[in-house]
Amino acid sequence: MKVNALDHVNIIANDLDGTARFYAELFGLERRDGPPPLTPKEAQWMFDDAGRAILHINSVDCPRAFAREVAPGPTGSIHHVALNCSGFDEMDARLEARGLERQVNFIESIGLRQIFTMDPNGVLLELNFFGD
Numbered sequence: 001m002k003v004n005a006l007d008h009v010n011i012i013a014n015d016l017d018g019t020a021r022f023y024a025e026l027f028g029l030e031r032r033d034g035p036p037p038l039t040p041k042e043a044q045w046m047f048d049d050a051g052r053a054i055l056h057i058n059s060v061d062c063p064r065a066f067a068r069e070v071a072p073g074p075t076g077s078i079h080h081v082a083l084n085c086s087g088f089d090e091m092d093a094r095l096e097a098r099g100l101e102r103q104v105n106f107i108e109s110i111g112l113r114q115i116f117t118m119d120p121n122g123v124l125l126e127l128n129f130f131g132d
Contacts, residue, residue, distance in 0.1 A: 022119055022120050092104070
């Protein structure tokens with residue numbers, strides 16, 4: 001047994017539509033309804049260019065296979081979600097145009113530029129740009 005890759009991240013949102021729109025507009029992810037029995041008002045999945053549903057966005061009242069108390073806001077033990085990205089300058093301009101707070105970091109030893117920003121639910125995003 002081995003782990004092949006991170007499959008997806010699930011985000012619980014007070015504003016399902018606004019959160020899905022944030023990821024579609026900022027990252028160009030394709031928004032689709034979650035699969036039945038979920039309804040479009042309960043779940044939106046965000047797909048990358050390869051057709052992978054990398055973000056599952058659920059409403060607060062969405063049914064869950066593993067029931068536990070959840071609430072939008074600070075991400076508890078999860079500190080951040082890191083996304084491998086390209087187009088550093090374009091992303092920085094998009095964040096600036098939206099007036100979103102961000103912090104830039106450069107790790108010269110591995111050629112990595114990073115942008116840290118928050119989504120509408122307080123999820124810290126680490127955007128990694130290797131060699132970009």
